Amino acid sequence: MTVRCRIAPSPTGPLHIGTARTALYNFLFARHEGGTFVLRLEDTDVARSTVAYERDILDGLHWLGLEWDEGPEVAGQPARGPYAPYRQMERLPLYRDAAERLLARDLAYPCYCTRDELDADRAAQEAAHQPPRYVGRCANLTAGERRAREAEGRRPAIRFRIPPGTVAFDDIIRGRVEIETDALGGDLVIVRSDGTPLYHFTVVVDDAEMAITHVIRGEDHLSNTPKHILLFRALGADVPAFAHLPLILNPDRTKMSKRKSQTAIADYRGEGFVREALVNFLALLGWASGTEEEIFTLEQLVERFDLARVHSGGAIFDRERLEWLSGQWIRRLPTEDLAERLVPFLSADLAARVAGGARVVRQPTVEDMRPLMPLVQERLPVLGAIGDLVDFLFIDPIAVDPALLVPRHWDAGTAVEGLEAARDVIAARGRVSFEADELEGPLRELAQQRGWKAGDLFMAIRVAITGRTATPPLFDTMVALGRARTLERLDAAAGMLRERLPTD
RNA sequence: GCCGCAUUCGUCUAGAGGCCCAGGACACCGCCCUCUCAAGGCGGAGAUCAUCGGUUCGAAUCCGAUAUGCGGUACCA
Numbered sequence: 001m002t003v004r005c006r007i008a009p010s011p012t013g014p015l016h017i018g019t020a021r022t023a024l025y026n027f028l029f030a031r032h033e034g035g036t037f038v039l040r041l042e043d044t045d046v047a048r049s050t051v052a053y054e055r056d057i058l059d060g061l062h063w064l065g066l067e068w069d070e071g072p073e074v075a076g077q078p079a080r081g082p083y084a085p086y087r088q089m090e091r092l093p094l095y096r097d098a099a100e101r102l103l104a105r106d107l108a109y110p111c112y113c114t115r116d117e118l119d120a121d122r123a124a125q126e127a128a129h130q131p132p133r134y135v136g137r138c139a140n141l142t143a144g145e146r147r148a149r150e151a152e153g154r155r156p157a158i159r160f161r162i163p164p165g166t167v168a169f170d171d172i173i174r175g176r177v178e179i180e181t182d183a184l185g186g187d188l189v190i191v192r193s194d195g196t197p198l199y200h201f202t203v204v205v206d207d208a209e210m211a212i213t214h215v216i217r218g219e220d221h222l223s224n225t226p227k228h229i230l231l232f233r234a235l236g237a238d239v240p241a242f243a244h245l246p247l248i249l250n251p252d253r254t255k256m257s258k259r260k261s262q263t264a265i266a267d268y269r270g271e272g273f274v275r276e277a278l279v280n281f282l283a284l285l286g287w288a289s290g291t292e293e294e295i296f297t298l299e300q301l302v303e304r305f306d307l308a309r310v311h312s313g314g315a316i317f318d319r320e321r322l323e324w325l326s327g328q329w330i331r332r333l334p335t336e337d338l339a340e341r342l343v344p345f346l347s348a349d350l351a352a353r354v355a356g357g358a359r360v361v362r363q364p365t366v367e368d369m370r371p372l373m374p375l376v377q378e379r380l381p382v383l384g385a386i387g388d389l390v391d392f393l394f395i396d397p398i399a400v401d402p403a404l405l406v407p408r409h410w411d412a413g414t415a416v417e418g419l420e421a422a423r424d425v426i427a428a429r430g431r432v433s434f435e436a437d438e439l440e441g442p443l444r445e446l447a448q449q450r451g452w453k454a455g456d457l458f459m460a461i462r463v464a465i466t467g468r469t470a471t472p473p474l475f476d477t478m479v480a481l482g483r484a485r486t487l488e489r490l491d492a493a494a495g496m497l498r499e500r501l502p503t504d
Numbered sequence: 505g506c507c508g509c510a511u512u513c514g515u516c517u518a519g520a521g522g523c524c525c526a527g528g529a530c531a532c533c534g535c536c537c538u539c540u541c542a543a544g545g546c547g548g549a550g551a552u553c554a555u556c557g558g559u560u561c562g563a564a565u566c567c568g569a570u571a572u573g574c575g576g577u578a579c580c581a
Binding site (some may be wrong): 008009010012040044045048051065101111113116118122125129130131132133152157158159171174177178179180182183184185189190191192193194198199200201211218219220221222244246247249251254255266278281284285286287288289290291292294311312314315316317318320321322323324325327331373376378379380381387406440441443444453454456457458459461463464466467470471472474475 | 505506507508509510511515517518519523527529530533538539540541542543544564573574575576577578579580581
C-alpha cells in the first residue's frame with residue numbers, strides 16, 4: 001500500500017502558520033515514505049471563502065517549497081491529478097451521492113428541525129446542566145410525517161445516525177484513544193438544508209474517495225475523529241491511520257490565533273524571513289531529530305522525519321528562535337542568491353523612505369548588491385533589514401544628527417578638527433589607492449598623532465558618511481560609497497558642525 | 505457541564521527503568537575578539553522532570569488519582 005496524505009486548507013483566510021506546519025509534516029511524511037502528497041481545497045464555507053485567500057495559500061505553499069503531487073496549482077484554475085477536481089465546491093455531486101447512499105440504507109435521515117427549535121433544545125439542556133446534543137426529534141419520522149413537513153415547504157438537513165458504543169483508534173502520535181459515541185452530541189448534520197455538505201462529511205467522503213491512507217492534522221480534530229471513523233465505516237471505506245499534531249500556541253498557551261499572534265505566512269515572508277528558516281523552524285515545532293543538530297534543509301528533513309517522534313504537547317511559537325534560524329540561513333545562502341533576494345526588499349525600503357522625503361539617487365540592482373554581500377551577510381536577521389545597513393549608498397543627501405557626530409570622549413570642536421583632518425588624509429589617497437587596506441593605516445596613524453582614540457575618530461567618520469552609529473565595517477563602507485561621496489559627506493558634516501560651534 | 509488530549513530550564517526540546525543530583529538550542533548574563541553593529545569563540549545562570557500515591561533493588565521514564573492548561577462539544581472549518 002503506498003502512502004497517500006493530504007493538506008486540506010480552507011480558503012477562508014490567508015495561509016496560517018498552523019496550516020503551513022501541518023502541510024509540512026504531511027509533505028515530509030509523504031516524501032519520506034515515497035508516497036503521494038495531495039492538496040485539496042475545502043471551500044464549502046461559501047460565505048467566507050475567496051479566490052484571493054486561495055491564491056495566498058497556494059502561493060505560500062509554493063514559496064515554502066511544499067510541492068504537491070495532486071491538486072490545484074494555480075488559484076482559480078483547474079486542478080490536476082487522478083481524483084480531480086480538488087476543490088470541494090466542484091465535487092458536490094460526490095457528496096450528494098454519498099448522502100443518498102446513507103439515506104437509502106437509513107444510516108442517515110432528513111431532519112426538519114428549525115434553527116429556533118434547535119436553539120431552544122440547546123438552551124433547555126444548558127439550563128438542566130446537560131451536555132448539548134441533538135434530541136432526535138426527526139430520527140424516526142414516518143413517511144407521512146416527512147411528506148407533511150415537505151408540504152409545509154420545510155427543506156430538510158440530513159443527519160447521520162451516531163450509533164451507540166465506543167470508537168477506538170490508534171493515533172500514531174498519541175497511542176490508543178477511545179471515545180463513547182454517546183459523547184458525540186447526537187446525530188450529526190452532514191448536509192445543510194440548502195443542500196451544501198458540511199466539513200465532517202466532505203472530509204470523509206473525499207479522504208475515502210481519494211484513497212488517503214494517513215490523515216495528519218492538528219490536535220483540534222482529535223475529538224472529532226470518532227465521527228469521521230463512523231462515517232468511513234458507514235460509507236464502506238477503509239479507515240485511514242490518524243496522526244494528531246500538537247497545537248501551535250500563542251504566548252498565553254491558547255491555540256495560536258490571528259488575534260494574539262502574527263499568523264499569516266505572507267507576513268513573515270514580507271518581513272524577509274527566508275523560506276529555509278521558516279521550514280526549519282516549523283519542522284522543529286513539535287518534532288526533533290533526536291540528535292543535537294538544529295539546522296536542516298527540506299531534503300534533510302525528508303530524510304530524517306519520523307511521525308512517531310512527533311511530540312504530543314502544544315508548542316508556543318517563539319519568534320526569537322525563528323529570527324535566529326533566519327540569520328543562520330541567510331549566512332548559509334550563496335551570495336548570488338542572497339543578492340537577488342535582497343533587491344526587492346531594498347527597493348521597497350527605499351521607496352518607503354522616499355515617501356518620508358528622502359531622495360533616492362539610484363535604484364538598487366543585483367550588480368549593486370553583489371559587492372555588498374560580504375558586508376551585510378552576517379548582519380541580517382531578515383532580508384527586510386537590508387535598508388538599515390546600506391540605505392546611505394542609495395540616498396543623497398543623507399540625514400545626519402549633529403549630536404551623533406561628536407563621539408563620547410570628544411567635544412564639538414575636536415569633532416570638526418577630526419573630520420577635517422580625516423578628510424585631508426583620505427583626500428591624499430589617490431583614486432587608485434582608495435581601498436580599505438590603504439585607508440585604515442593612515443587614519444589610525446592620524447589618530448595616534450593627535451592623541452585620539454582610533455575608535456572615536458572612526459565613529460565620527462562613520463556618522464558623517466552614513467548618518468548611522470551602527471554600520472558595516474567602516475573602511476569597506478567608504479570604498480562602497482566611493483571616494484568622491486566620502487569626501488563630500490565629510491565636508492558637509494564638518495561644515496554643519498562648525499556652524500553650530502559657539503563663536504567666541 | 506460533558507468528552508478528549510497534554511504537562512522536563514522563560515521558550516523549543518533530548519530523554520523509551522539504572523549511562524540523568526537531567527543533555528542541546530533560542531533568549532539572558534559575563535569574558536574574549538573588535539573601528540560601531542553583527543557574527544564567532546569560551547564560560548555562567550536557569551528544571552524540587554505539575555502534585556500525591558503505587559510498582560520496582562532502582563522512575564523524568566511504568567500504573568493510579570488529583571491539579572492545571574488546552575482542545576472539542578455548530579445546518580464553521
